[in-house]
Amino acid sequence: MKVTKTFLITALLSTLFFVGCKPKDADIKSDIEAKYKADADLSGLTVQVTDGVATINGECKDDATKTKSEEQAKSVKGVKSVVDNCTPPPPPAPPVVVSTDDALTKGVMDATKDFPTVKASVNDGVVTLTGDINRSSLQNLMKSLNTLKPKKIQNQLTIK
Amino acid sequence: MEQLQDKYKQLIDTANSEGVSNLQVTEQDNVLHIDGEAPTGAVKDKLWAVYNQLDPDFKAGDVVMNVNVAAGAGTKAKVTTDKTNLNIRKGPGTDQPVVGKAAHESTVTLISKTNDQWWLIKTDAGEEGYAYAQYLSPQ
Incomplete structure (x- = not known):
């Protein structure tokens, strides 16, 4: 009985001792976060720490930023290693390619062939529709014109 | 934006x-x-x-x-004109001569897409040429 008690106390004390001299994961996490917050390049990153291993997620704009995020994390006391998963941001969407006026004019001629009451003009990528059309035909005409890759379709048609 | x-x-x-x-x-x-x-x-x-x-x-x-x-070569498409037959043309454009007709509501086979407006098609009767894609519904 006494032996068991002594053993338990020793175990408890040693646990406290070891935990006490080693920074807790939560502290490591907040230390890294504090460093990141102070740097505009790194402020958007998220940090997770498990058993002293820091895992970084988020967007790093370039390799230098990634290296910096890793070094900053490593410099925090208690960090055993760093898994840096930060990636460059996705490339911006490519600009929409608008057809040339020549291609548009030909396409508009084909699209409006079956709608003799519709007049269409093309200027700097913008297709302008005038004249009149039945509501039942409008959607078919628009579907057709929308495939031509215009900059804009200005619908000034009188809808009957 | x-x-x-x-x-x-x-x-x-x-x-x-x-x-x-x-x-x-x-x-x-x-x-x-x-x-x-x-x-x-x-x-x-x-x-x-x-x-x-x-x-x-x-x-x-x-x-x-x-x-x-989405439609690739070999896709069957229905002719969805209002009521008329669909012109099949020699080339991709209404300025091109008509070389055949695809019957209203018949089925044709897509050979290739020139662009979103004009598809090269073949009818069941074997007529081949360009038709206006707006009137073709892939099946």
């Missing part, structure tokens, strides 16, 4: 939920360009219905929606 995306949120949400692939939504010069490939003709029709609801009679001029039905 945000305003057009908000105005047409239901349209973009529908495109996403109906499985439109390669969906790209880009605002440029105050026009929202929506590009992608619809899995079926029914999905394309649904998108146009939503678009018409958000912008009645397409008067606002702030969207260009080029979502077409």
